[in-house]
Amino acid sequence: MIDLTVIWAFIIAFAIFAYVVMDGFDLGIGILFPTFAPGRERDRAMNSIAPVWDGNETWLVLGGGGLFAAFPLAYAIILPATYPLIIAMLLGLVFRGVAFEYRWRDPSHRRFWDAAFTGGSLIATMAQGMILGALLQGIEIDGRAYAGSWWDWLTPYTLLTGLGTVAGYALLGATWLVWKLDGEGQAHARKLGKIAALATLALMAGVSLLNLFVRPEYSDRWLTAPELYWVAPIPIATLIVAGFMWHALSRDRHSKPFWLALLLFFFGTAGVGVTIWPYVAPPDLTIWEAAAPVRSQVFMLVGVAITMPLIIAYTAWAYWVFRGKVGDEGYH
Structure with a gap:
């Protein structure tokens, strides 16, 4: 028998993973931005993500909207538990987006917009990592409502998961630039990639x-x-991928470090999934307890079956069109 709740759990997990790896390298470039020399180096880094950065956020909408539609009870509990972090994340994304556009249109204040681009990227990334940490450490629930305080999300553990996300996004950003740049910019990105990888x-x-x-x-x-026998391959595979990625960063490889960084994120996401399954809000709320009625899940599944292939198709087309190296005037 088909379990629609499990299907929806994997759809939302896929959307979140797609957002993390796609918008992750955008945010990672913002985090690394102060290490780039003002002028040509910063402009080339920015141009490398200009055609795709806003489309990458589509997956965040799908993940959040899917949670609201398919698991409304989880949505009603998780959001109040992490409101400050969600507000910080959205404000960071707004500042990042505004700075991205205005640094080209307002050259006289470019230093300010560059700082806003970095600050917005760092705040959004830290908030995303801390939301994950708040979820993993557990949410206090009373009946069908959040019963914790405004500050339950703020712990040393969530700060650590936030820093881990910052380092991971920086790794994605650095390996993306290894792929898209050449010359001194690429050499600089390789050095940053090694630091971020460690x-x-x-x-x-x-x-x-x-x-x-x-x-x-x-x-x-x-x-x-x-x-143990089922989950042991995940950390082993993670170490193997990390070794190959370090080797690729140490050699004259262009796209390979980025793909290996994505694979590293995949195994990290798989580890989180194994840890938390089958809870959507540990330690009390499972995906079945939080799920919408079956008819609602079927109705929404039809919509997703139509829209998700379209999103994947236009995303793939955009990346294919802008698949080359970035020069001073944009993509070759």
């Missing part, structure tokens, strides 16, 4: 170890048989 792996390991102590069910999932 930071990402260290923080991934730290968060993974802390997860064993955050909730007892998490440690049971990763340290007891027979679950």
Whole structure:
């Protein structure tokens, strides 16, 4: 029998993953922006994402809208638990978007807009990582409503997940620039990629170890048989991919580091999924308890079956059209 709730859980997980890896390198470039020399180097970095950055945010809308439509109870609980972080994320994305446009149209204040681009990217990224941490550490629920305080999301654990997301997005941004730039810009991006890779792996390991102590069910999932035999390949594959990525960053490879960074994020996302499954708001609310009625899920599934292939198609076409290197005047 087809379980629509599980299907919707994977649809939303896919949308969130697509957003993270696509908008992640945009935000990563913003985080790394102060390390680029003003002028040509910053302009080329900005031009590398100019054709695709706003379209990447489509997946955030799909993920948030899908959560509201398919899991309304989870939406009603998670948002109040993370309101300050969500507000900070949206404001950061707004500042990032405004700065992106105005740095070209207002050259006399370009230094200000560059700072706004970096600040907005950093705030949005940190907020996204802390939202993940707040979800993983657990949300206090009373009946069908959030029962915690305004500041429950602020803990050392969520700060660590926020920093891990910052490092991960910086890695995506650096490897994207390795692919899209040449010459000194590419060499600079390789150095940044190595630093970001070390930071990402260290923080991934730290968060993974802390997860064993955050909730007892998490440690049971990763340290007891027979679950252990099913989940052990994830950290092993992560280490293998990390080794290949470091090798690619150390050699004259162009697109390979970026694809390996995406694969690293995939295994990281898989690890989060294994840790939290089947809860949508740990430790009490499962995906089945939070799901919308079956008829609503069927109705929305028809819409997603039509719109998601279109989104994937135009996204793929945009990346194919702008697949070359970036010069001083844009894509070759």
